[in-house]
Amino acid sequence: MSSPKPIQLILARQLAASLAMPILLVDTEGMLIFYNEPAEMILDQRFEETGEMALDEWTRRFALADEDRNPIAAEDRPLMMALSEGKPYSRTVWMRCGHREWRHVSITAFPLIGEAAQFLGAQMIFWEV
Amino acid sequence: MRATLWGTRGSLATPGPDMQRYGGNTSCVGVVGREGTMVVLDAGTGVRRLAASIPPETRRIHILLTHLHMDHIQGLGFFGPLYRSDCEVHIWGPGSLTMQLKARLMRYFSPPLFPVSLSELPCRLAFHEVRSGEFDVGEFRVSAELVCHPGPTLGYRITDPGGGVLVYLPDHEPALAALRFPSLPREWTSAGTLAHRADLLIHDGQYSAKEYCGHCGWGHSSLEHTLAFAQLAEARHVVPFHHDPSHTDNDLDRLMSEAIEVARPEFRVTPGMEGTTFDV
Numbered sequence: 001m002s003s004p005k006p007i008q009l010i011l012a013r014q015l016a017a018s019l020a021m022p023i024l025l026v027d028t029e030g031m032l033i034f035y036n037e038p039a040e041m042i043l044d045q046r047f048e049e050t051g052e053m054a055l056d057e058w059t060r061r062f063a064l065a066d067e068d069r070n071p072i073a074a075e076d077r078p079l080m081m082a083l084s085e086g087k088p089y090s091r092t093v094w095m096r097c098g099h100r101e102w103r104h105v106s107i108t109a110f111p112l113i114g115e116a117a118q119f120l121g122a123q124m125i126f127w128e129v
Numbered sequence: 130m131r132a133t134l135w136g137t138r139g140s141l142a143t144p145g146p147d148m149q150r151y152g153g154n155t156s157c158v159g160v161v162g163r164e165g166t167m168v169v170l171d172a173g174t175g176v177r178r179l180a181a182s183i184p185p186e187t188r189r190i191h192i193l194l195t196h197l198h199m200d201h202i203q204g205l206g207f208f209g210p211l212y213r214s215d216c217e218v219h220i221w222g223p224g225s226l227t228m229q230l231k232a233r234l235m236r237y238f239s240p241p242l243f244p245v246s247l248s249e250l251p252c253r254l255a256f257h258e259v260r261s262g263e264f265d266v267g268e269f270r271v272s273a274e275l276v277c278h279p280g281p282t283l284g285y286r287i288t289d290p291g292g293g294v295l296v297y298l299p300d301h302e303p304a305l306a307a308l309r310f311p312s313l314p315r316e317w318t319s320a321g322t323l324a325h326r327a328d329l330l331i332h333d334g335q336y337s338a339k340e341y342c343g344h345c346g347w348g349h350s351s352l353e354h355t356l357a358f359a360q361l362a363e364a365r366h367v368v369p370f371h372h373d374p375s376h377t378d379n380d381l382d383r384l385m386s387e388a389i390e391v392a393r394p395e396f397r398v399t400p401g402m403e404g405t406t407f408d409v
Contacts, residue, residue, distance in 0.1 A: 004315075004322035006261065007275040013317065014306040115226060115260055115281070 002033070002052055008114045009033065012123060022126040028119055030055035030083055042097050042126065065094040065102070082109035082122040092129060104129040130269070130289045130409050132329065133159045133182075136175020137401040139300070139335050139349065139371035140200050147377035152403025154178070155200040156299045156371060158331060162289055166267025169208075170285065170297050170331075171195055175403065176204035188215060191266045193259075194222030195299055196282035197233050205234075206243050214251040221257040221266070223281040231256040259283055277302050277319035278348035284320045286327070293409040296320075296327035296364070299371045304354045305346060311361045324362035329409045331401065332358065334369030337384050352388035359396060367394075370401040 005013075009025065013034045016023040022039035026032050032043075032053040040046050043053075043061050064072040072093060074080060081089040088110035094102045109124040136154030144153035155173030159182070162168075167183065169176060169192045176192075183190065190210050195201060210216040224230045231247070234256075238247045247254065257264075261274045261283075272286040276298060284298040303319040304310035315321035324330055334355040336344055341351035350358065352369055359367040369388075372381055385400045399405070 002316055005317055007277060007319055010317060010319055011277065011305075018306055115224075115275070118260075 005033070006114060006118075006120055008112055008120050012112060016123070024058075024079070024124045025121065026055075026079060026083070026124075027121040028083070030080070032058040033121070039126070042095070044098050061097070063096045064107075065096075067092065067094070069094055069102075078107045078109040079122055079124045082111050082124070086111045086113070086119065095126070130160055130162050130287070130293055130295060131406060132295055132331075132409060133179075133406045134175075134331075134368075134370075134401055134403055135159055135179040136171075136173040136204070137370050137372055137403050138173075138200075139333070139373060141374045142174045142200075142203070143374040147379070150378045150402055151372055151376075151381050151400070154403060155203060156195075157204060158297065160269075160287060160295065162268045163291070164268040166269055167191065168193060168266060168269065168287065171201040171299060172203070172205040172208060173200050174204045174207075177207040177209075180207075180209035183210065189217045189219070189267075191219045191221060193266070193271070193285055193297075194220065194230075195284065195297070196223060196278065196280055197237075198280070198300070201299070202234070202237055206238065206245065211250045211252050211254070217253045217255070219255045219257060219266075221259050221264075223260075223275075223283050224258045225281055229256075230258050272323060274320060274323045276323075277305050282348075284323050286323050289409070294327045295329045295409050296324045296331070296362075298324065298330070298332045300348055301333045301358075302346070302348045302350055302354075303358050304341075304350065310354055311357055315361055318358070318361060321358075321362055324358070324364060327362065327364045328366060329407050330359055330362065330364035330367045331370050332367060333371045334388075334401075335371050335373045337387075340373070352384055353391060356388055356392040356394050356398065359398075360392070360394060364396055366397040366399065366407075368399050368401045368405075368407070372401070 016036040025034040078089045090108045092106045106127040112120040136157035154175035156171040157173045157175030158170040160168040270288045276284040278300045287295045333350045334352045335349035336351045
């Protein structure tokens with residue numbers, strides 16, 4: 001069983017579950033604690049099947065490259081920037097899930113900060129360019 | 130511990146001949162520990178009568194506010210111990226993201242809403258900002274957690290030295306945005322873990338299932354959701370509370386019966402009526 005979640009993460013999950021854009025929700029350590037149905041095609045599996053996934057596991061599931069198709073290092077991915085710097089971060093990239101075609105997407109990641117500046121995790125949203 | 134319901138009504142005080150059994154006073158529960166710790170859960174209009182029941186030798190009282198909506202603080206100005214110089218009153222509750230608890234309460238304790246300001250109260254008054262976490266109140270261990278309700282709102286779990294657990298969630302909408310409830314495990318449900326295996330769960334049950342459909346997002350539960358939440362939390366005894374002002378005694382009898390008939394709960398359900406006492 002996973003740990004109890006603060007209300008802000010519970011509400012973030014509920015909101016993500018009702019939106020049509022792919023959304024990933026991670027905790028402060030980068031553990032993927034939820035992704036919505038539209039994000040299942042990125043992770044290539046349903047959340048009900050995978051449950052929570054550790055950082056190194058879920059980041060392996062799709063490749064990111066910059067506009068010139070150079071691979072983006074794990075620590076430079078938008079979600080990692082949001083986690084490590086505590087700031088929102090947007091970037092347009094090429095993304096490849098498994099062996100499918102590269103897709104041109106815009107990614108926005110932002111930290112979730114609660115009462116008394118409590119850092120709760122981060123959320124990442126994908127937009128087709 | 131012994132818990133007494135002094136106000137069970139939600140939103141607005143509702144006195145009247147049709148409301149006598151369930152009561153018309155707004156949210157207030159008195160909790161007294163075996164060692165004498167005196168805790169008041171919310172200061173709705175029921176707190177005035179609670180104050181009259183406090184033994185005169187009591188010198189220290191703790192008021193735990195879940196949030197600062199009017200129906201949960203309106204009785205505070207009429208709480209007798211605030212006007213006793215031999216009394217120490219500790220007020221615990223949530224600040225907002227921009228204002229401290231004391232500053233938020235001063236909005237009520239100032240003209241034109243109220244003629245007496247906080248600084249004029251003769252008691253020794255202490256404010257304690259509560260965030261999600263644990264703290265001690267006399268003989269009790271208290272866990273607080275932000276819960277699903279508009280604005281900063283806390284739920285409280287009170288554990289006595291003997292291990293008895295009372296959980297107080299008077300304003301709570303754990304089913305918000307869920308297509309069916311419950312559909313997620315406890316740890317992904319607002320206050321699901323806070324209420325786990327409570328001996329006594331006092332929980333929002335403002336609406337019927339039909340009424341809830343028109344009030345989704347208002348921060349309250351239907352009676353069906355109350356019973357489903359209690360089941361998920363594995364509570365042993367649940368008290369539906371914070372009754373809608375439009376519900377008469379007869380309405381509440383019927384709504385409670387219907388909800389219990391549908392849910393067929395394995396735990397005990399006691400509709401929240403003003404004056405009822407529970408030993409936990």
